[in-house]
Amino acid sequence: MTYKQALTDEMTRLGKCRAVRFLGYNVKYGSRFYGTLAKVPRSRCIETPVAENLIMGLAMGMSLEGYKPIVCFERMDFMLVAADSIINHLSALPKLSGGQFDFPVTIRCCVGNDHPLDPGIQHKRDYSTLFSQNTSINMWRLHDIKDIHRAYARLPANNEPKIYVEYREFYNVEEEGGK
Numbered sequence: 053m054t055y056k057q058a059l060t061d062e063m064t065r066l067g068k069c070r071a072v073r074f075l076g077y078n079v080k081y082g083s084r085f086y087g088t089l090a091k092v093p094r095s096r097c098i099e100t101p102v103a104e105n106l107i108m109g110l111a112m113g114m115s116l117e118g119y120k121p122i123v124c125f126e127r128m129d130f131m132l133v134a135a136d137s138i139i140n141h142l143s144a145l146p147k148l149s150g151g152q153f154d155f156p157v158t159i160r161c162c163v164g165n166d167h168p169l170d171p172g173i174q175h176k177r178d179y180s181t182l183f184s185q186n187t188s189i190n191m192w193r194l195h196d197i198k199d200i201h202r203a204y205a206r207l208p209a210n211n212e213p214k215i216y217v218e219y220r221e222f223y224n225v226e227e228e229g230g231k
Contacts, residue, residue: 053197053226053227054223054224054225054226054227055194055196055197055200055218055222055223055224055225055227056086056087056088056223056224058197058200058201059088059200059218059223060087060088060089060090060091062200062201062204063085063088063089063091063092064091064092065204066092066122066204066207066208067089067091067092067093067096069120069207069208071118071119071120071208072096072119072120072121072122072207072208073096073097073098073114073119073120073121073122074089074092074096074097074098074121074122074124075097075098075100075107075110075111075114075121075122075123075124076099076100076107076123076124076125076126077099077100077101077102077126078099078124078126079097079098079099079124080094080097080098080099081099083126084097085124085126085160085162086126086162086220086223089124098110104125104130104131104133104134105133105134105136105137107123107134108123108134108137108138108141108142108157109137109141111123111157112137112141112142112145112155112157115154115155115156115157116153116155120156120157120158120207120208121156121157121158122157122158122159122160122207123157123158123159123160124160124161125159125160125161125162126161126162127161127162127163127164127175128161128162128163128164128177128178128179128180128217129164129175129176129177129179130161131159131161131179131183132179138159138183138187138189139183139186139187142155142157142187142189142213143186143187143188143189143213144188146213147188154211154212155212155213156208156210156211156212156213157213157214158207158213158214158215158216159189159213159214159215159216160216160218161215161216161217161218162217162218162219162220163176163177163178163217163218163219163220164176164220165219165220165221178217180193180215180217183215189212189213189214189215190212190213190214190215191214191215191216191217192214192215192216192217193217194216194217194218194219195219195222196222196227197227203216204216
C-alpha cells in the first residue's frame with residue numbers, strides 16, 4: 053500500500069459519513085486533491101473559489117450547524133492566507149465562548165516537493181511550527197501510513213479542530229504491512 057492509497061482509503065471512508073463535507077478548490081473537480089478524493093461522492097464536496105479565509109469561515113459556520121467539514125489545502129502555503137481565521141477564530145473561539153461553541157473542523161494540507169514537477173519555493177514550505185506555536189489546535193504530521201490511519205481514525209467522532217499535514221514526497225512510497 054502507498055501513502056496515497058492510505059489517504060484515499062481514509063477519505064473514501066469519511067466520505068460515507070453523513071456529517072462530513074470536503075471544502076476547497078480541486079475537491080469536486082480538477083485533481084480532487086491529487087486523486088485522494090476520487091472515490092468520495094461529489095455530493096459530499098463543496099468546490100470553493102480560491103479564497104482561503106472564506107473557506108475557513110464557511111467551514112466554521114458549517115460546523116456550528118452540525119457538519120464536520122474537512123478543509124483541503126493542496127499546499128500548506130495557502131494556509132497563510134487563512135491564518136487570521138485559523139489563529140484568531142478556529143483556535144480561540146471555543147475558549148473565548150466559554151466552551152459554548154465547538155468547531156470540529158479538520159484542516160488537511162500538503163507540503164509540496166520537487167517531483168513530479170517543481171512548483172517553486174513558494175509551494176514547498178512547511179508551516180507546521182508556525183501553526184503549532186500560535187494555536188491550540190492539535191496538529192498531526194503524517195509521515196507514514198500508520199500516522200494516517202491513527203489520525204483519521206479519530207474522525208468524525210472528535211469535536212476539536214485539527215490540522216493534518218501530509219507530505220507530497222511520500223505519496224508514491226510503498227510501505228510494507230500497510231492496512
